[in-house]
Amino acid sequence: MLRKLSLVAFLLASFALPALAQRGEGPLDPSLPVGITVPEIIQRFAAKEKEFKEARENYTYRQSVKVQTLDGDTVDGTYEQVVDITFDDQGRRLENVVRAPVSTLERIIITQEDLDDIRYRMPFVLTSDEIPLYKIDYVGRQRQDELTTYVFDIAPKQIENKRRYFEGRIWVDDHDFQIVKTSGQTVPQIHSKRGQENLFPRFTTWREQVDGRYWFPTYTRADDVLHFNTSDVHVREIVKYANYKRFGAKVKITYEGQELPSAPPPPGEQKGQQQPPPK
Numbered sequence: 639m640l641r642k643l644s645l646v647a648f649l650l651a652s653f654a655l656p657a658l659a660q661r662g663e664g665p666l667d668p669s670l671p672v673g674i675t676v677p678e679i680i681q682r683f684a685a686k687e688k689e690f691k692e693a694r695e696n697y698t699y700r701q702s703v704k705v706q707t708l709d710g711d712t713v714d715g716t717y718e719q720v721v722d723i724t725f726d727d728q729g730r731r732l733e734n735v736v737r738a739p740v741s742t743l744e745r746i747i748i749t750q751e752d753l754d755d756i757r758y759r760m761p762f763v764l765t766s767d768e769i770p771l772y773k774i775d776y777v778g779r780q781r782q783d784e785l786t787t788y789v790f791d792i793a794p795k796q797i798e799n800k801r802r803y804f805e806g807r808i809w810v811d812d813h814d815f816q817i818v819k820t821s822g823q824t825v826p827q828i829h830s831k832r833g834q835e836n837l838f839p840r841f842t843t844w845r846e847q848v849d850g851r852y853w854f855p856t857y858t859r860a861d862d863v864l865h866f867n868t869s870d871v872h873v874r875e876i877v878k879y880a881n882y883k884r885f886g887a888k889v890k891i892t893y894e895g896q897e898l899p900s901a902p903p904p905p906g907e908q909k910g911q912q913q914p915p916p917k
Contacts, residue, residue, distance in 0.1 A: 639752050639838075656803055663785075666780045671812075683788075684768075687817060693852055696885050698725065699854075700736070701718075701757075701879055703718065703876075703877050704876045705717040705746075705873065708874060712738075715741075717748050719737065720735070746871060747838060760841055762804045762817070764808065771794060771803070773792065773793050773795050775792070777829050779812070786811075789810075790807070790822055791806070791810050793805045797825070799825050806821050822840060825838075841858055857878055858875070858877035
C-alpha cells in the first residue's frame with residue numbers, strides 16, 4: 639500500500655507485533671511434544687500443506703477485500719473488491735470481479751504487491767518444497783478453541799531479490815497436521831533509492847475445515863498503526879474467503895495418498911472448528 643504524498647508515493651510499514659487474538663486461545667506450553675519429534679511434525683505438516691495447496695487450486699470461492707484508513711475512530715478512506723475465483727468450461731482458472739467501487743483512499747495506494755500478498759501470502763502455505771527456505775523454531779503447544787496445536791516461529795533464511803516471504807508464527811493442528819492459523823507479515827519491506835517505501839502491515843489468518851479434510855483460509859485481519867518516514871497511518875484490512883466448492887470437472891485431488899471421491903463427506907464427519915474473532 640503506497641502512501642500518497644505530493645508526487646511521491648510511500649508504502650505502509652509496521653514493525654511492532656500486535657497481540658494475538660485471544661478468543662479461545664489457551665496458555666502456551668513450551669514443553670516438547672510427546673510421542674513425536676519436532677522434525678517429524680515439520681515433515682508431516684509440510685507434506686499435508688503441499689497436498690492442500692494443490693487441492694485448493696481446484697476449488698472455487700469468493701474473496702472479499704476491504705482496506706480502510708482511520709483518523710482516530712473515523713474511517714477516512716476505503717478500498718473494496720469482491721472477486722469470484724472460478725473455472726471456465728475448459729477448466730481454466732478465472733478471477734471474476736463482482737464488486738469494485740471507486741477507491742476513496744487518499745493517504746495510501748494499493749500496489750500490485752499488496753494484491754499479490756492478499757492472493758498468495760496472507761493465506762500462507764508452508765509446503766515441503768518451501769521448508770528449505772525457512773528457519774523453523776518449535777515454540778510449544780497451545781489450545782486454539784477446540785484444537786490442540788503445535789506452535790512454530792518461522793522466518794526466511796535469506797532474502798532473495800524480488801522474492802517475498804512470510805515471517806511470523808504458525809499453529810499446526812496436532813491431529814490433521816495442517817496449519818490452522820498464521821500471524822505475521824510479508825517481507826521484505828521495500829525501500830527505493832529515491833526515498834519511496836513499499837511496506838506491509840502485520841496480519842492474522844484463520845482457517846476452517848470446510849470439506850472434512852483440508853483447513854482452508856476463511857478470514858484475515860490486519861489492524862495496525864503503520865509507521866513511515868513522514869507520519870503514521872492507522873490501517874485496517876479485512877479479507878474473507880467464502881463459498882468453497884470443489885470444481886466439478888474431472889480433476890484428481892488426493893488426501894494422504896488416496897484420491898478423493900467427487901462429493902465431499904457429510905457434515906457429520908467434520909471435526910470441531912476453531913472460530914475466528916468477532917468480525
